[in-house]
Each structure stands twice: as C-alpha cells, then as structure tokens.
Amino acid sequence: MLKASIALTDLAFDPHWDGSAVCFGDSRIAPFAHPALETLLVRTDGQWFMAVRERRADGGAPVRRLDVDAAEFEQRHRECLLWPLDYLMVEAAQAGCRVKIRAGVFGVLPVYARTGDDRLELSWDAGDLTRVPTALDIEIASHRLALHTMYSARQLAVGIVMLTERASLSLEPGKASHHYPPPASDTQPAPPRAADAWLAEFAAHLREAIDARPFIADRAAIELSGGMDSATVACGLAAIKRPHASLGILLEGETRVPQLRRRGAIVERLGLHDHNVEIAALPPSLDLRPVPGRPLGFNQEYYLEACAALWDQAAALGCDRLYTGVGGDELFPDYRHELSSEGEAFDVQRERAHRTAVDRLLTPRAREAARSLHCFGAPASPVPATSLAAQACRAADIARRGLWPVNPLSDPYLVRFCHQLPVEQRRGRALMQRYLQAKLGEDTFPAGYRKETFEQVFPDLIAANAAMLAGQLRECALADLGLVDVRGVMDLLDAVATRRERVPTAVLVSFLWLERLARQLG
Template sequence: MLKADIVLSDLAHSVEWRDGAIFFGGSHIRPYPHPALETLLVRTRGQWFAIVRERSAAIVPIGAESRDVDAEEFGRLYRECMLWPLDYAMVEAAQAGHRLKLRAGALGAAPVYCRAGEDRVVVSWDIADFAGEPSAIDMEIASRRLALRSAYSARQLCVGTMQLTERASLYVEPGKASYRYPSPSEAPEAAPLPADRDALAEFERRLHRVASARPFASARISAELSGGMDSATVAAALAALHGRIASVGILLDGDTRDAQIARRKSIVGRLGLDDATVEIAEYPPSLDLRPQPGQIAGFYWEYYLEACAASWISARSRGGDALFTGIGGDELFPAYADEITQTTPERGDGAEAYAERLLTPRASSAARGLSGFDAPASPVPATSLLAQACRAPYALRHGLWPVNPLADPGLVAFCHRLPREHRQERELMRRYLHAHLGEGVFPRGYVKETFAHVLPALIARHAGAIAAQLRDCALADLGIVDRKAVLALLDSVAATPTPGSVAALAMFLWMERFARQLS
C-alpha cells in the first residue's frame, strides 16, 4: 500500500504532504497511487502518523489530506484509524529519540515488506525495490518452502527482509528493531443459528455488504472468473449490486476444458457479464531458470503469471482498476476434527514425500524446526493470506487494486460458525449460486477446472533444457538440495508425472530461479 525510505535522524525534521508523497528531511513515504486508496497525515507536537487505507463506501472519502491538531484530537484520529474497517498500512513517528512504528491492518490484501538497518528503514509492497540491495537467501525458510511446508510468517526468503503480516507491528529506533505479532484469534466453533435467522439470507446479506464496502463504480470493476464456485459467487454478488460488469479468465486445455467453457458461458450469460478470456496455451508459464531482465520474482511461489498478466492487461484496457477475486473460498467452509469420519476421503498426493527426497539432511532438519516463526492464528485464514501475498504485487504492478470478498474476516467468522449442514460440501455457497444462476450450473460432482495438466506437459517438453541449466544448481551450491535427487525427480516427472511429484518439482524450479536472481 506504500513505499518508504526513512533515515531515522530525518524524523527530527518537520513533515509535510507534497506532490503525492510525504517528506521529512531527505526521507519520504509514497502511497500506492490508486483511486481505491486515501492518505491521511496527522501532526501534533513532537509526533505524527500517516495512514494509507482503502476508501470505505460508508465513510466520506478524504482523498489525500494533512491535519495539524492538538493532542486530544490526535488521539481521537489515531483510534479511529486503528479501527478502520478495511485494509491499511500505518507509519507512526516520534521525533524524540527518532522512533518509528509500522503497523498493518487485518486484511492482508497487499502486504508490505521491510528492511531495517542501524539508522534506515526501507518499506515497499514490491520486492523489486529491494533488488539492488545486497542480500542472501534464508536457508531455513527456503528449506521449509521446498518441503512444501509454507507458512504465513514475518520471516521471508531474503535475509534481513520481513513481511509486515496482518495486525503486526515493527518498532524501530536507532540501532534497534523489534517485530511484534498480534494476539492470536480465537478458534471458531460451530453453533446453531437462531430460529429467526435464515442461513442463505444472512450469507447473501453479508457477502453483498462486503462486495459493496468500497466505493467502486461498475465501470472500474473486473471480476476474475475461472468457472469455479468461488469466483462465480463473487461475480454473482457484483452483478447483483452493479449490473453489467467486466469479467476476465484463463481458458485451460485438457480434460476439463469443455466443462470449464460451458460453465463460464452459462455464468456469463445469466449474469450479463462483459467477458474476456486468454488461452493458457498462448501464455504458458516459463520454465527457464535464468532470471529475466526486468522480471523480479516475488517472495512467494506463483506460476501462471504470464496468463494472469494477459488477463489483467485485458481488464485494464476496458477501464478496470479494481480486481475482485475468489481467493478465500477454499477456506470459507471448513470441516472440523470431530466432523471427519473414517469414510471421509483423505486428501493427499505424496507431494511432501517427493519434496523431502530433494533436501540435504541439514535442510531437512531446518524444514522441520521452524514452526515457531509462524504468525499466530488470524481473522483471515493463513492460506488466504498467503494467496493474497502471492498475487498482490503483480496485480499492483498492472494498476489493479485486489479485492478478495471471500477472505473478509466478518464473512469468514460467520461461515466458520455455521452448523455442519451448511458447511459440508459448501452447501450454503451452492444454494446461493443456485438462486442466482439456476441449479444446472454447479450440480454436485461437477468437473472442476484445473491447471494440473499444464506443468507436466511443459516439463516433459523442456526436460532436456532444464537438465542442462541444472549443471550449475544454486540451491545445491547452498547446501539445500541434492542435485542428483533433483535430476532424478525431473526424469520421473517427465516420464510418469503425478500431482505430488509435479508439485515438489515446481516448487524447486521456482526456488532455484529465485536463488539465481539473488546471486
């Protein structure tokens, strides 16, 4: 949501809003320039704070504003900002002692990353801003990622760079920096609905309230539409609120293609969407391990960016600057431990076993011993936060502000507490879609769209080139993987791929490219 380069001694200077940024001495804070955001700078004697936050449809927007206030008003505005209903990033400064605090909101929609030195702090939503700084890969975090044990954490792949996770704070003063996680959220428990409350009506009310929480005109909205239940739910809510909106999506090849196209056609027709698609075959993911000029990989594994970027460009070309996604849908209706029976099918593809074979003994030990670094339980499920962190920097680079209604804390809390009959097999979401699309679009057991076939075919086609590039293996040189084990897995995937072996190899290929980028 913002970028900043702050020398702590500059906090002694007066602070001012000028030309779309905040300046003090030689330091600056630059909000991400987008109509979805507003900036408030509040000053009082000896201290100030600046907040970049999502605009709320329920509160009169301020655009960009600076205020000089007394201590009482300063405290009132500070409390108001802390309770802001949407996402935000906040910088607080005390001139005495040159002290600084960075704080994040609860949604985690577009996280920022921080690097603190003796007398300087660099903050950015874009890892590319750290690319010119000397850095090394964090061996323990890399090992855990390669073992497919990714977690939501302040600690990141580059040594010395941390993510400001949801509700967390970074305190900085000369020669000292400390990071504080928030208190963990309470674990939800299922409970019966009151007799006078209808589950479907309440779900629709809450979903539509979340979808309309930001003051977007219909012409500015684009909805990602894969053809699955999550994205269709978001599109249906937006169409109910705005009428005709734009939708974008990626058409896949393989066994699910015909079903995906038919389902998308039904959704687009019934909701009256202005739809545009891109073909995955025209924008396949790159397996080239060499860092490409001008292409800086983020801190999280994200393939298929080539096709996503093409769809985002399409959205921008039609005037959209707000990208609504279905992120969070997978986590909206969980099954709890006491609800899982022996007849419940277990999910698992052996991916962790394949990944473990790649690691050196030292890396394997590191991968198993880092759980204490994870962020605490949050109002937004950690897997949703990770998905948002994967994609947000790339969407922002294309001028699109990401909105993920199904990851809203209030909607999550409501759905997590529903009785089992509403959560099982996403029953409540299915009923919502039946009401808005008809019962034929998402019948039980429908064939879901999947990217599963994309990478195996590409890896088989380019296995020789990948093996040639792995004559020099950065992760092997770092003592994290065994090069022979990597080549053996590459041969296995090229000959007889399985979902688990492909997942393990794909994570390695991404991490190898990332490690080469640092070197």
C-alpha cells in the same frame, strides 16, 4: 500500500506533503496512488502519523492533512486503528527519532521492510528490496521446498520482513523489533437455525463485504474462472451493482468443455462483457534464468504469464479494481473431529507420497530443517493464513498494472460466519452451492460438480521442456547452498516427465521457482 526510505535522524524534522509523498529531511514516504485508497497525514506537537487506507463506500478526499491538538490526535489515531478496511500506518515521534509501522487485518497489499543502521526501507514490491545483495534464508527455503504453507514476517531473503496482518514494526536508533498480534479467538458453533436463514445470512455478509467499498461499474473487472468462488463473487456483485468486465484463463484437457459451458452460462446470465486468454498460449515459464528488471517476489504466482495478460486486459479496458475469488477455498473447512476414517486414510497416503518426493529432493541438512517445528509463523488471524498467502502471491503484480485487488471471500466477518456453520452447510460447500443455484439456476453448479484445476498444466509442460531444464540444472544454486541433491533433482525431473505424477510435480515446481529466486539473489 506505500513505499518509503526513512533515515531515523530525519524524523526530527516536521513532515510536509509535497503533492505525491510525505517528506521530512531527505526521507520520503510515497503512498500507492490509487482511486481505491486515501491518505491521511495528522500532525501535532512532537509527533505525527500517516495512514494509507482503503476508501469506504461513503468516500473521502484522496489526501487530507490535519494539524490538531493532542486530544484530536488521539481520536484520529484511534479511528485509524479501528478502520473497517485495510490500512497501513506510519507513526513517528520526533523526540528520540522513533517510528512504528502498523498493518491492518486484511493483508491485501502487504508491505516488506529492510532495516539497517539508522535507516528503514519499505515497499509493497519486494523486488525493490532485493536490488542489493541478499542471502537466501536456509530454514525458510527448506520449509518452502517441502511445500509447507507459511504466513510469517520472516521471508526467504535474510534481513527482509513482511508486515503480516495486525503486526507492527518499531524502530529507534540502534534497535528494531517486530511484534505479532494476539491470535484470533477460536471459532464457536453458531446457534441452530433454518436452512433458508443460513442462506439469507450468507448473502447478507457477502453483500456487506462488497458494499463496503466504492464501486464504478465500468472501472471494475472480475476474475471469472468458471468455478464456484469467482462465480459467487460475480453473483454478489450483480445483486448490488453490475460489473462491467469478466476475465478468465481457459484450460486444456478434460475440464475445458465443462469450464467453457459454465463460464458461458455465468457470463450470459449476469450480462458480463467477457475476455479470456488460453493457458496453452501463455504457459508458465520454466526458464530458470532471472529476467533482468523483473525481480521475483517471495510469494510467487505460478501462472503469472497468463494472469498478467488478463490484468493487462483489465487495465487496457480502463478498469482500476479487480474483484477475485481468493479466500473461497478457506470458507468451508472440515474440522478434524468431522473427518471420516476413509478421509484420514487418504490424507495419510497423500502425506506419505509427499514425504517420499521431498526426501528424494532434499539434502539431510534441508530435510532436518524442514521437519523442525517452525516457531516463526504468524498467529491465527481473522483472515485464514492461506488466503493471506494467496493474496501476497499476486497483489504486487496486480498493483503494478494500476489495479487494486478486492477479495470479498476473504472478508473476516464472512469468514467467521462460514466457519461457524454446522457441518451439513459446510461439507462440499453446500451453502455456497445453494446460493449459486438460486442465482444462476440449478444446472450451473449441479450436485457432483467437479472443480476446474490447473493440475495438468505443469506435468505436460515439464515433459516438453525436460531437456532444457536438465541442461540448465547442471549448475544448481540450491545444490551449491546445500539444500538439494542434484541426483535427486534429476530423478524427480525424470519421474514427472515420464509419469506425470501429481505429488512429484508439485515438489518439482516449488523447487524450480525457488531455484530461479536463488539465482536472482545470487
């Protein structure tokens, strides 16, 4: 939500707004300039804070500067800490040249930090912080290669941290510390109620999540895959306001026809202006050579080429807000005590296949690191960690195009409501399916609906590019770092190219992306 270069000694100077940033001495804090956001600078004797936050539906000035007494300073500070949408705060004490950075609960556009002697660099674009030589964190890389989902302050580059939701980073001369928040409270079952009551409350929570922010129809676009998550957001928007544009990536293979039918029905029934791209025309790049001037982040969107084309279309249409279905996969979990023995057996088989593929790839050193219980993960949060990680994969690329991502299904109040549902409302997303049938008709998402996925994209793509990959992997950065065995890499590449197996493909794709990052960090 901001970029900053701060020398701690400059904190002794009074801050001022220069029209685009808060400046003090030679230091500068520049908010992400966007109509969805507002900036607040509050000063009192000896201290000040700056907040960049999502604008509420009732609106506010893009930038406000206030000089206040100590009592009002505390009031404004508390108001920012309790802000109902996402925010980032920079708090400064001039005496002692101390600064604290705080993040809000939503994690929409996370900020990365690099600290050094008397200096702090902040950016929502991790690539800004890797333009200087940076080493790969071996332990984090080992977990990533093993496909372990992690949401953590600690990142793939040594010395760079991400402010996770509700976390803070404190600095004073010669000292820096990162503080995680307390974990979110455990989910408790909700009191019983009639099926229609569950449906009405789900619709109400979705409405509140959408209604919290300003909305201008011809400046809003929605990602519409044809799946239940994005369709739910589209219906939620249409129930309140009419979105202007829908954007979607069209798949190949056996899921293409049902995807086209469903997207067509949703677009027609909600009156959307639809735009799409073909995944076959914009497949993921497998070229391991870093692209000059386009550094990778630490949480990568694997289908960036096709997604970027959609986001460019949204920007060309004059849109500045992008509504997504991120978070839908996490709304209706199956808890361990609810799993059947058949489901547990399937999970065990999948885990065994996954472990075999990982063991084929990693060196003994990396296997040991990946099997260790990591103690650096952020605590349980009101927004599920996998939703936060998904947002981190895409947000910077979306923001570079002047778009602000809005993820209603990641709203913490909607998440808590759905997690408290009885099993019959959660299993198979039953409640969401009923909501969609009420809005779109029972034919759109009937019983037995099968989710569209990208799972066939990479096996065929890798098979077509196996010779190129084999040539580029004669020199392997991750092998030089002692993380992967080159023979294991080639065996895995051959297995995917010849048999198109799902688990080896996932392991290989994760390796290929990390190999490209390792070459970039160099």
